[in-house]
Amino acid sequence: MGVIAVDTRSRRPIYEQLVESIRKNVLRGMLSPGEQLPSVRSLAGELTINPNTIQKAYVELERQGVIYSLPGRGSFISENVSVLAKSNRDKHMAVLREQLAAAHEANVTRAEVLGIINSIWEENQ
Amino acid sequence: MGVIAVDTRSRRPIYEQLVESIRKNVLRGMLSPGEQLPSVRSLAGELTINPNTIQKAYVELERQGVIYSLPGRGSFISENVSVLAKSNRDKHMAVLREQLAAAHEANVTRAEVLGIINSIWEENQ
Amino acid sequence: MGVIAVDTRSRRPIYEQLVESIRKNVLRGMLSPGEQLPSVRSLAGELTINPNTIQKAYVELERQGVIYSLPGRGSFISENVSVLAKSNRDKHMAVLREQLAAAHEANVTRAEVLGIINSIWEENQ
Amino acid sequence: MGVIAVDTRSRRPIYEQLVESIRKNVLRGMLSPGEQLPSVRSLAGELTINPNTIQKAYVELERQGVIYSLPGRGSFISENVSVLAKSNRDKHMAVLREQLAAAHEANVTRAEVLGIINSIWEENQ
DNA sequence: GTGGTCTAGACCACG
DNA sequence: GTGGTCTAGACCACT
Numbered sequence: 109m110g111v112i113a114v115d116t117r118s119r120r121p122i123y124e125q126l127v128e129s130i131r132k133n134v135l136r137g138m139l140s141p142g143e144q145l146p147s148v149r150s151l152a153g154e155l156t157i158n159p160n161t162i163q164k165a166y167v168e169l170e171r172q173g174v175i176y177s178l179p180g181r182g183s184f185i186s187e188n189v190s191v192l193a194k195s196n197r198d199k200h201m202a203v204l205r206e207q208l209a210a211a212h213e214a215n216v217t218r219a220e221v222l223g224i225i226n227s228i229w230e231e232n233q
Numbered sequence: 234m235g236v237i238a239v240d241t242r243s244r245r246p247i248y249e250q251l252v253e254s255i256r257k258n259v260l261r262g263m264l265s266p267g268e269q270l271p272s273v274r275s276l277a278g279e280l281t282i283n284p285n286t287i288q289k290a291y292v293e294l295e296r297q298g299v300i301y302s303l304p305g306r307g308s309f310i311s312e313n314v315s316v317l318a319k320s321n322r323d324k325h326m327a328v329l330r331e332q333l334a335a336a337h338e339a340n341v342t343r344a345e346v347l348g349i350i351n352s353i354w355e356e357n358q
Numbered sequence: 359m360g361v362i363a364v365d366t367r368s369r370r371p372i373y374e375q376l377v378e379s380i381r382k383n384v385l386r387g388m389l390s391p392g393e394q395l396p397s398v399r400s401l402a403g404e405l406t407i408n409p410n411t412i413q414k415a416y417v418e419l420e421r422q423g424v425i426y427s428l429p430g431r432g433s434f435i436s437e438n439v440s441v442l443a444k445s446n447r448d449k450h451m452a453v454l455r456e457q458l459a460a461a462h463e464a465n466v467t468r469a470e471v472l473g474i475i476n477s478i479w480e481e482n483q
Numbered sequence: 484m485g486v487i488a489v490d491t492r493s494r495r496p497i498y499e500q501l502v503e504s505i506r507k508n509v510l511r512g513m514l515s516p517g518e519q520l521p522s523v524r525s526l527a528g529e530l531t532i533n534p535n536t537i538q539k540a541y542v543e544l545e546r547q548g549v550i551y552s553l554p555g556r557g558s559f560i561s562e563n564v565s566v567l568a569k570s571n572r573d574k575h576m577a578v579l580r581e582q583l584a585a586a587h588e589a590n591v592t593r594a595e596v597l598g599i600i601n602s603i604w605e606e607n608q
Numbered sequence: 609g610t611g612g613t614c615t616a617g618a619c620c621a622c623g
Numbered sequence: 624g625t626g627g628t629c630t631a632g633a634c635c636a637c638t
Contacts, residue, residue, distance in 0.1 A: 200336040218354040220637035229343040468604040479593040556623035
């Protein structure tokens with residue numbers, strides 16, 4: 109389960125990094141619905157992080173509907189991943205719209221943006 | 234000097250809002266090089282904000298090279314605005330590159346991004 | 359004995375679900391006084407649940423007077439069902455009183471409650 | 484600010500009691516929009532409870548939209564109380580519908596329920 | 609063993 | 624002073 113990675117020295121809250129890391133892995137299909145996550149304590153030991161911090165991340169993920177926790181049994185990947193993927197896409201579109209407008213105001217040209225796009229989306233698409 | 238606006242109810246640090254607000258006004262030409270900024274105390278009174286917070290914003294702006302302070306005389310808009318505009322553009326390009334890559338990963342299509350771009354950059358450009 | 363149903367994915371303790379499920383079946387007459395319940399081990403196998411959990415539920419049911427266990431012979435539905443029905447009714451009345459008071463505080467009107475009641479208790483009653 | 488009360492000896496989580504207590508006071512109008520709540524530390528001291536527990540309650544209240552917290556400044560009652568009141572009413576209606584159906588199944592009579600209702604809603608309403 | 613709650617004590621950025 | 628994050632260590636109910 110080495111897919112979950114956090115940088116303790118970053119200023120970003122560890123629990124937030126955990127949430128994003130697991131969220132991403134679920135959306136990418138690296139973690140499948142129903143699959144059991146490492147226990148709070150074991151993951152804490154593995155990453156040498158306090159169990160409370162892991163707990164906080166798991167609670168947030170459950171609130172987001174990414175996982176669900178059964179006391180005394182463990183934590184598991186939620187079933188409705190497709191819904192999550194959809195809402196994730198929408199969020200990205202909204203952020204992009206905002207960023208692009210800001211770039212436009214800063215005199216970034218249309219050609220420059222298209223250049224970036226071409227370097228990311230392969231031509232044959 | 235009503236151009237400097239902050240939202241005390243926002244979660245965002247007030248001093249950060251101040252920095253961005255002044256920065257933006259300089260980039261847009263609302264504040265011209267050499268122009269004198271309101272004093273820490275007068276601006277604090279005007280916005281009913283703690284003077285420490287204004288001071289913190291001015292220090293940060295000076296660090297960024299947007300303004301310069303002459304002890305005993307006041308703070309003034311820096312002369313090298315073009316340099317600022319350049320660094321601002323670069324920053325926007327870097328952020329865009331990151332956001333676009335993330336959107337690509339989230340299965341946002343090239344066509345969708347182009348649609349957003351067309352709605353922002355007028356066609357005849 | 360497919361009447362006893364539990365949802366392992368529910369957040370609710372499994373033993374609690376078992377207690378309620380059996381309790382309900384007794385009150386509804388699906389399980390008659392004197393009838394023998396499945397053994398701890400057989401039920402555990404049937405529901406693929408830890409025997410300890412079944413045991414815990416049976417102990418609780420015995421404490422409530424719903425069943426009685428004869429060591430070496432098995433567990434049986436208790437005879438005094440009417441007593442159970444009575445206490446069950448009382449519990450419902452108490453809960454209702456509390457809920458209605460809370461609804462009243464939340465500005466739910468008397469008319470609204472009467473509407474719900476009419477939709478549940480058929481008019482000719 | 485003695486309106487916020489918790490029972491440390493209850494099995495119910497303290498932070499949950501806090502959430503409900505404050506939520507209720509807001510819905511009742513005892514706490515008005517914009518009003519500042521006691522600080523995490525001061526309330527912790529007042530109730531002789533760990534600050535982390537208060538913090539947990541405040542975070543949950545913010546998630547529910549009941550309050551908002553500004554780091555370094557304090558926590559405040561949210562403005563959109565009417566929306567909250569509406570959703571609170573809806574929730575109560577839903578719960579009532581369920582409870583009344585269960586009572587009906589347990590052979591509670593319509594007359595009995597009406598009796599309870601009359602004791603709660605004053606006749607002249 | 610599991611997740612959930614709580615205390616005690618600490619550090620940080622912000623005002 | 625404020626809220627936000629984190630660690631260390633403990634107890635609980637449930638499986």
